[in-house]
Amino acid sequence: MQTTSVVKVLAAWLLGLMLVVAGFIATVSVLNGQLYSPEHQVRLYLDAMRDGDGEKALGLLNASVPDGANPTLLDGEALSRGSNPLEDLEVGEARGTGGDRVEVPVTYTVDGVATSTVFPLQRTGTEWGFFNVWQFEPTVLPTVEVSALNSVVAAVNGVDVGLPDGRAALAALYPTALTAEYEGRYFSAPARHATITSRENPPPPLALATEATPELTRAVDDQLHAFLDGCAEQTVFQPTNCPFNYPTNERLAGDISWSIAEYPTATISPGNGGWYLATLRGSARIETRLRDFFSGAVRDVSEAVPFEFEADLVVTEDAITVTPVVRYR
Template sequence: MQTSPVVKVLAAWVLAILLIVACCSALVAAMNSRLYSPEHRVERYLGALQEGDGGQALGLLDAAVPEGVDPSLLDGDALRAASAPLEDIEVQDARDTGADRVEVPVSYQLDGAAQTTLFELEQTGTTWGVFDVWEFTRTTLPTLRISAPTLDMATVNGMDVGLGDGATDLASFYPAIVTAQVSGPYLTSPQQQAVVTGSGDTPAQLDLATTTTPELEQAVTDRVHAFLDSCAAQAVFQPTGCPFAYVTTEPVAADVVWTIEEYPSVTIMAEDGGWALAPLEGSARLETTFRDYFSGAETDISESIAYQFEADLTVTGNAVTVTPIVDD
């Protein structure tokens, strides 16, 4: 029995439709396993971190930024610097963790040590009814604290960050490397580093132990010299607010001239989270001429007067203040 032409045409159409359906199903499966996969969303997030695109990264991660924290690490060069040290980054296959939920491990190397960050995602629906929609499980960005007592600024991931009362809290994406140090003209500190691997990390704290620079010692020395020079410029026996004086009742026949014979040696010490100066000692020379009450004879005077005083020292960023403390 021969098949009619109409049946042949219908069979051809059915076969074509089945082939189209099979191709579409294969395409949807391929798209869901790649462009619409949880792994791809993680890759896009990591790419945003490496590009310093904090807006895109935050939108993909859908994480909350804690209130009252510094966002300096969440965009631009500071964000790029946070992911730059990570090497051999590999997004691994998603693992089922429950209904419509997976975790995607991301492995990487840091300073030769292997690290892994787990990202949790959930399927929240489909696009056009066929393409899976995966989103990160909502979380809150981790924070870390930078502390440098008495300072108002630190360098974090190459960026100057303000320190209120000597400390600040910063929000961070993850995985990330956060480095902090003080590199001012008067105070410096060794670089400290923290690794942020996930949202559940215990908040890290980078305490920056500062040390003084030769420039600070020179700045303090200059201010001490300027103070003493201003005292010496007062042509009186007891310069106001100064550590040296000369007591006499003899009448004067010439100007009173002070010169600083020996300037103090400056020693800066750490004290109570700040800085202090050791007692300052030196000598000044007084030169003048006395006239005798009765005979009128004149006598030249040149005496060395030892002095000692203390001074408060305040160092904040690029500012140095030396406040002499002189007993009345």
Template sequence: MQGTSGMKVMAGWLLSLMLVVAGFIGTVSVLNSTLYSPGYQVEEYFNALRSGNGERALGLLNASVPEGSAAVLDGAPLQRGASAVQDVEIQEPTAAGQDRVDVPVTYRIGDSDYTTSFPLEKTGSEWLFFPTWEFAPSALPTVDVSVRDMAESTVNGQRIATPEGRNTLPTFYPVELAAHYTSEYFAAPSRTLPVTSSTPADNALPLEPAPTAALVEAVDGKIREFLDSCAARAVFQPADCPFNYQTSQRLAGEIQWSIQRYPEVRIEPVDEGWALAPLAGSAQLDTQLQDLFTGAIEDVSVTRDFEFDARLTVTNSSVTVAPVIEF
């Protein structure tokens, strides 16, 4: 009876040991496919992007940062860029050499579907059973933002300096960069650029500012002010003005100029910045002239078409128009 009882105890211990071993193996298997899997590292990287934690994202990606503005590498600008990445699915890793795998990730930005593969390396193990994975070393991609001769622009809600109209932005991926330019006198509509790899085929984000209605109105006002001041002069040839009248007859009444057609203001881009297209209009002269031979006095009303150029200077706070008169 004692032998039978001992065998039962031993069998119980063996069964318990087998259950413990099976549980341990199951736990190792689960951990290897989750917490210690290469896919888990990729998932953590995406979580860091979504939370705007650039420091953690950079550490996970194991990437160096090229020279340029760090404006979109952290905080709200990074969150905005990552929020455009939707329907993220991390796929099963594929072998890419000894102790290396590629982890494909599918996602959508706007109306387009993308796949980005992240290379990871096995760097060792923990507690003998759990492999450790890290992203293969790389460098962040860069995007060139240009905005003609404007000194700043806005990318993902963050104002950035654009010396000589351009700047280079290192960025994480996948994200979407959205840039625009807005000021009182010039504006460029928003443009977006998906960045989906460390070596993007397209890394240019050009903005095309155009004059605002406020600038056209300001220039138009200065042109009208200049022409009105010319018309207010009671002489046949107002100095430094684009219109005049020549006659050999004697003046017999008042000289009255009036602007019949003001020039249409068109502001055009040039290599140096912005320029006014040639300005054309017409003025009317009303006066009385006396014939030198007959002494007869005649009412005169003539229209004088004119053209002239003007130099345009625009700053953040002022608009200057300098007419250029040549005969």
């Protein structure tokens, strides 16, 4: 009877041990499939991007920043805002690529367009001999070039980025959506968009086409109007330093009165690191009375006089200067 009891105890103990071992093996299997899986590493990386934690994301991706690249997009709001446009994001199942290497696909949509990114990872060992350790394969971050005509700054994902010589190469984690734009007092540029999906597929350069704002155009028009109005105040056939005149061989028989019938439309364009005005064209009207040199007959004159001229434009943060350049013909 005593022997039978001992056998029962040993059997129970062995059964309990087997259950513990089986439970442990199951736990290891579950953890390797979840917390210690390559998919989990990818999720941690994507979460770090959404949180704007650039240091963590860069470390997880096992990536280096190219020499000379601007790091503005690698942290904070600029980083987290790049994740906002990525919708329907899903991390797929890892697929083996040979040895201890796998690929983890991530699918998402940007502006309704289905896109994907594939992350290569490798198993580098285990923790405590049981749990797999996965690591992204080393890579170098892609860059995107942002440029703006005649500007040394642009906003990328809502953060100001310096543009030495009008351009900069920005390093970026991926997948990410970028929006570059410029909004200044006198000049602005419509937004340009790009999506970086991988190191192998960098986007084309984001070239911002800078244009004059209505405030600048109004300021230029005001100076042009003031200049021409000053010319119209002169009561001579050839107003001094002005773009219009009235040549005649007849004698003056009354007062001369000028008015501006059509003011020029200012067209402002970038060029040579500055801004220039296209040729300015308009029309003045002269009102006077003239006496024929031979017959002595007097006639009333009311004629439109077309004119054109150039003008130099200098724009600074503090002032706008329009300098008419009149060439007599």
